[in-house]
Structures are given as C-alpha cells and as structure tokens.
Amino acid sequence: MHRRNFLFNTSAFLAGSALLPSSLRALAPSDRVNIAVIGVNGMGWSNLNALLKHPETNCVALCDVDETVLNKRAGELQQKTGKKPALYGDYRKLLENKDIDAVVIGTPDHWHCLQMVDAVSAGKDVYVEKPIGNSIAEIRAMVNAQERTGRVVQVGQWQRSMNHFNDAIAYVHSGKLGKVRLVKVWAYMGWMKPVPVAANAMPPAGVDYKTWLGPAQMREFNANRFHFNFRWFWDYAGGLMTDWGVHLIDYALYGMKASNPKSVVAAGGKFAYPDDAAETPDTLTALYEFDDFNMQWEHATGINGGPYGRDHGIAFIGNNGTLVLDRGGWEVIAEKDKMEPISRIKANDNGLDKHTKNWLEVIKSRKLTDLHCDIRTGANVATNAQMGNIAFRTGERIYYRPYEGKFDNKKANAFITPEYHNNYKLPK
Incomplete structure (x- = not known):
C-alpha cells in the first residue's frame, strides 16, 4: 500500500x-x-x-x-x-x-x-x-x-468549492427562473492602472530569465512583462479574459450545462489606456452563441461600476427573474408578478x-x-476563454467544429497551436 x-x-x-x-x-x-x-x-x-x-x-x-x-x-x-x-x-x-x-x-x-x-x-x-x-x-x-x-x-x-456558488447554481437548475435566454458575465477592474512603458534592461540579479521565458519567444528582459504583469502580454497569458474570465465563465457554463459554443464574436481594444505597455485589451465584449441561449462577456479596466452595481459577476436572465451571483453572494431579482424575489444570500466560507x-x-x-x-472542467472553461480571445484577435465571427477540433476560419485555426521556442516542444 x-x-x-x-x-x-x-x-x-x-x-x-x-x-x-x-x-x-x-x-x-x-x-x-x-x-x-x-x-x-x-x-x-x-x-x-x-x-x-x-x-x-x-x-x-x-x-x-x-x-x-x-x-x-x-x-x-x-x-x-x-x-x-x-x-x-x-x-x-x-x-x-x-x-x-x-x-x-x-x-x-x-x-x-x-x-x-x-x-x-x-x-x-x-x-x-x-x-x-x-x-x-x-x-x-x-x-x-x-x-x-x-x-x-x-x-x-x-x-467550485464555495457553498453559495453551488447553491446559486442549484437554484438555476431548479427551473424557477424560467427559460434562461441570456447569461451576462463581467469583470470591471477599477484597481487596474496603466502599465507604464519601460525600457528593456538586464534581468535583476538572481533571475534565470531564459528559464522564465521557457517556450515563449526570446525577448530582451522588460520589467513590465515579469511577475504579475505577465498577464497582459500574449506571449504568456490572455489578459482579463483568461485571468478573471476563467473563474466567472466557468459558472456560466456550469449553470447552463454547456460546453462549446457554436460561434463567438468579440470586439474591444485598448480604450482606457491606449498608450500603456500592455498588449491585451483593457475593454472587451464577447458574445457566445449556444443552441438556445447567448452568453455575453464584458471586461473593463479602471472602472468599478459593472452591471447590477457589481464589479464582477454572473447574471442568469430568465423569463421569470434574474439570478445575480458574485464572490460575495447571490440574489434573485424577480420579473413583476412572475416570482418572488430573493434577498442577497452572503458567502459564508473560504473557497x-x-x-x-x-x-x-x-x-x-x-x-x-x-x-x-x-x-476536464478546467479545460472546458479555458477553451471557451481562448475562443473569446481568438475571436477578438481575428476580428471575425468564428464558428467552432467540435468533432474536428477546429474552427471554420483559417486565421482562427492558426491560434489553436502555439509555436514553442528555445528548444522546448509542445507535448504530444
């Protein structure tokens, strides 16, 4: 044993x-x-x-x-x-x-x-x-x-380990909201300031920069790309879509029992901080088409005032009412005369x-x-987040063919497999 x-x-x-x-x-x-x-x-x-x-x-x-x-x-x-x-x-x-x-x-x-x-x-x-x-x-x-x-x-x-998130999804699955036609998911990050432009420099003492780069493209060291801010550069990450989106879109998919969308279209750019050093968009809207509902992702930096007065969340919008869920709790906003509202139920545990x-x-x-x-749960949402970024980067509406594992779009398919550098090989 x-x-x-x-x-x-x-x-x-x-x-x-x-x-x-x-x-x-x-x-x-x-x-x-x-x-x-x-x-x-x-x-x-x-x-x-x-x-x-x-x-x-x-x-x-x-x-x-x-x-x-x-x-x-x-x-x-x-x-x-x-x-x-x-x-x-x-x-x-x-x-x-x-x-x-x-x-x-x-x-x-x-x-x-x-x-x-x-x-x-x-x-x-x-x-x-x-x-x-x-x-x-x-x-x-x-x-x-x-x-x-x-x-x-x-x-x-x-x-996925928090009580109130799972209680909220159980309520969505109960059918009390009626037909859910739209799920809104958003992250408005008011704390995010511009990434100031900085000159390339020698890596700090004690940093094995070549190893840090790993399979990413060889570039001169720049402090903007190192440690926390790596999130805002395509070589290493996917911006807010993959940073916060993976947490929140996960629950949208979980609530709707969904996997791959039929199509995705996205638009945005560097509207808040057009001249800062970051590459990924600071403002983005992505629309995912599923068989019988749409999912809408929004993110914006430098702004806290998101939908329903919350800086992040998921809203399941049904015919009878809307369930609004975030890290702090959940509530139900009723459509008039169709159901009883539910006051906010607060989080009570450490996820x-x-x-x-x-x-x-x-x-x-x-x-x-x-x-x-x-x-597989992590793969489902990460794939959806990648699709949103791919739609943004191609500038086109992309259609996914799940049984082929690719899109109907040559430009989109070019983003599926990354180019590995520095003698690293993508695992087969």
Whole structure:
C-alpha cells in the first residue's frame, strides 16, 4: 500500500480522529502528503498557505527562477513550519525527488502545460493554477496527460468549492427562473492602472530569465512583462479574459450545462489606456452563441461600476427573474408578478481553503470523481476563454467544429497551436 494511503482509510483511524479538531490531530508520517510548489511568488504561495492550514500537508520543496523570491519564501516557510525546504531553480530536478507526492504549479500561464504534463508523467499529483493552458492545443495536451497517467489533478478554480456558488447554481437548475435566454458575465477592474512603458534592461540579479521565458519567444528582459504583469502580454497569458474570465465563465457554463459554443464574436481594444505597455485589451465584449441561449462577456479596466452595481459577476436572465451571483453572494431579482424575489444570500466560507482540502482528500482516496474542479472542467472553461480571445484577435465571427477540433476560419485555426521556442516542444 502506498504510504499516503496507509492507515488513513481504516475505520479505527477515522473514528479516533473524528473526536479531535483537525488542527490538533497527530498524523502519522504515512498520512502526510509531501508537497512541493513550483512558482512561489503569487498564487503558488497563496495556495501553499491554504494547504498549510490542513495538518496532512508537509511542504518539502520550493522552486522558482527568481532566487530573491525563492529565498524569501523559504525563510517564511521555515518560520511557519520550523522546517527548511529543499530549494530548486529547475522544476525538472524537483520532479526527480522521489519524496515528493504532489506539486502545486503557480507559474505564469505559458508554463502550465509543460510543468503539469511533466509532473503527472513523473508520478506526481498536481494542483495547477487556472487557466490550465495558454492555448487550445496545450489544454488538450494536459487533458490527455491526466487521462494517460490517472493522476489527481485539481484546477485552481476555487469558487467550485464555495457553498453559495453551488447553491446559486442549484437554484438555476431548479427551473424557477424560467427559460434562461441570456447569461451576462463581467469583470470591471477599477484597481487596474496603466502599465507604464519601460525600457528593456538586464534581468535583476538572481533571475534565470531564459528559464522564465521557457517556450515563449526570446525577448530582451522588460520589467513590465515579469511577475504579475505577465498577464497582459500574449506571449504568456490572455489578459482579463483568461485571468478573471476563467473563474466567472466557468459558472456560466456550469449553470447552463454547456460546453462549446457554436460561434463567438468579440470586439474591444485598448480604450482606457491606449498608450500603456500592455498588449491585451483593457475593454472587451464577447458574445457566445449556444443552441438556445447567448452568453455575453464584458471586461473593463479602471472602472468599478459593472452591471447590477457589481464589479464582477454572473447574471442568469430568465423569463421569470434574474439570478445575480458574485464572490460575495447571490440574489434573485424577480420579473413583476412572475416570482418572488430573493434577498442577497452572503458567502459564508473560504473557497481556497476548501478547494485545497478537497485536493488532499482525493489524493488519499484516489476517487477522481470527488474532485471539485478536475482537468476536464478546467479545460472546458479555458477553451471557451481562448475562443473569446481568438475571436477578438481575428476580428471575425468564428464558428467552432467540435468533432474536428477546429474552427471554420483559417486565421482562427492558426491560434489553436502555439509555436514553442528555445528548444522546448509542445507535448504530444
């Protein structure tokens, strides 16, 4: 029996442990999951802190291409746990460590595919940040790798673990809203300021910039493209559409039990900050056509006043009423004389804590159907987000042919498979 599973599933252990708060349970080494984190500057670090709240987590290694960040996080981790983790600059060396059971991938989007595929191929379970890939071909490769290896892969769409999100979707599925013809999804990010233009420069001391680029095109180092702001450059990510859109469109698709749209058209541009350094649009509207409803995505930077007075959310607009859902709660706005309204029901739990706990539980049980956001769920929404960006970049209405896995448009199909650089190869 694998050491992770030893004792955990026995009735005696469960009966005894249930008498103690989780924070006080003394876990045998065989019950602990040895975790490593690849990319520890942003969400990788947030994910680890959530995991450390669960007593079965044992973080044994950290990896980052920025030595300053790596050493800082190692010191913080040692203060939290009293243990010094092994440190790596190359994730491939980390994956050779047989003591590591599972890895958290918190690197920029353009690295997710290679690292996730390599991790499951090395026998590791994976928690991978959203969006799972930076192209449709990468998304497919990641799904294939999980299916080939059978590893436990949780996608970091932590809203899938929140009570009020799932309660709201259950209400949508009840049919009380009547026929839902339109779903609006939006992210108005007032906190986002212009990315100031900066000159190219030498990478900071301790940064392995060549490794950071990985399969992306070779360019001179520019601080605007590094760390958090990588999100706004096509080489590494897809802007707000893939950053926030993946979280929110996920629930639109979940509520409508939908997968691929028939067509997508999008329009927008750099209307708020036309002269800043970012490449991705700061203002975008995308319209997705499904068989019996439309889904509309909107995003805008520098503005907080989104639909229904919320800076982000999902609105299921039915004949009887509209359900408005966001991270803070949900409510139903009734059509006159057609149904009773529902006052706002507020969120009451921590999605990230529950999401990481769910991953740990499935690592032990090996019941992949218990995952709150498995690889196929992450793939469905990531593909839809990519379609929205592809429609914007082609400037045309694009029609998807799911059984062929491509569009009816040559320009759109050119965006399906990325060109890998620097001797990296897209996984087959």
